[in-house]
């Protein structure tokens with residue numbers, strides 16, 4: 001917990017919060033009194049029972065913490081949720097290149113963390129910032145304070161920047177005027193459910209992670225065959241259920257900076273991922289969650305993409321891993337070699 005200037009425990013109004021957020025570069029902001037997310041906790045326990053989380057731990061390992069913001073600091077009074085838009089137009093992958101999901105083109109979590117920290121200091125009093133942390137379910141907080149509504153693809157969708165936002169949370173001892181939750185906005189649309197190539201969104205609003213491409217790119221071990229096929233040129237994450245969402249159309253027109261920032265990378269060279277020193281690769285990509293920070297899982301992902309799109313020129317890249325001691329890497333290399341030879 002961080003302490004700013006002596007706590008001003010007077011009530012900050014929603015308009016004052018909005019103006020601070022504008023000043024600090026936060027796209028959407030909301031506040032709600034601290035209280036447990038009872039429904040989310042129930043969802044987590046139920047979905048864990050049904051095996052829908054696969055091997056993930058994150059917020060699901062300890063819902064008695066992640067769904068209880070009241071435990072995060074002594075004297076917690078308000079949860080401030082903020083959304084930072086990450087959409088920028090970018091290049092399509094070229095030959096022998098892999099695709100990254102938009103949120104990972106640069107370290108948006110770090111940017112949001114810094115801005116929320118500045119907000120905490122400006123509000124005064126004790127506070128704690130959590131961005132993509134295991135101790136807080138970010139979407140539940142953002143839904144409660146009207147930052148957005150939850151779509152059938154399980155994404156938090158803002159009215160101004162769609163779901164192209166990362167979310168962060170500030171738990172503070174300062175009292176703020178609450179901002180109301182929004183009405184759901186999907187109506188009869190089912191575009192995301194229909195577009196998901198592996199049917200991971202069977203029940204609206206409920207993700208079966210064991211069918212989700214994004215999950216598999218962040219999980220160790222061998223991937224199911226249909227997942228490897230559906231990954232296409234993706235080497236990490238998946239944006240399909242957001243690409244098709246009508247709430248995401250035209251977001252570029254509402255962005256403050258509409259150019260690709262100099263440090264953003266939307267595509268990666270598969271050869272680079274398969275030949276570079278592993279520790280260096282993981283260090284450079286420390287904005288991505290990689291199981292145990294082990295570069296083998298990034299290499300496996302690159303081999304899967306190579307199998308989906310590589311030609312004879314890429315064969316030697318896969319051959320290097322044909323006898324890899326890790327079975328999942330070896331299997332992805334064998335698949336890549338078989339697929340390349342089928343195509344030629």
Ligand code: B12
Nearest residue numbers: 043059101132137138140154155156166167205214237238
């Ligand atoms: C674990 C995790 C994953 C897992 C599982 C995702 C999931 N849907 O549970 C995997 C690895 C698959 C994943 C993928 C992605 N993730 Co993720 N992930 C997380 C993490 C760490 C925890 C999420 C969590 O608690 N899930 C548990 C369940 C209960 O939550 P939920 O599905 O979100 O449930 C909400 C709704 O579905 C609804 N709900 C639940 N059950 C039911 C049942 C019914 C009937 C209904 C109607 C609703 C409903 O209530 C919940 C909100 O209160 C958060 C960060 C954090 N600390 O919160 C980021 C987070 C959710 N991820 C994020 C992102 C960007 C992604 C990806 C887009 C990345 C990518 N491009 O590949 C994909 C999107 C896939 C998808 N459609 O969800 C952002 C989402 C931002 C946003 N606008 O929503 C977050 C918030 C990170 C952040 N701080 O910005 N992620």
Ligand code: SF4
Nearest residue numbers: 196212213238240241
């Ligand atoms: S991220 Fe991709 S695989 Fe996962 S639910 Fe969305 S469309 Fe399906």
Ligand code: SF4
Nearest residue numbers: 151152186189192245
């Ligand atoms: S694609 Fe349609 S159903 Fe899916 S989240 Fe967007 S509006 Fe909702």
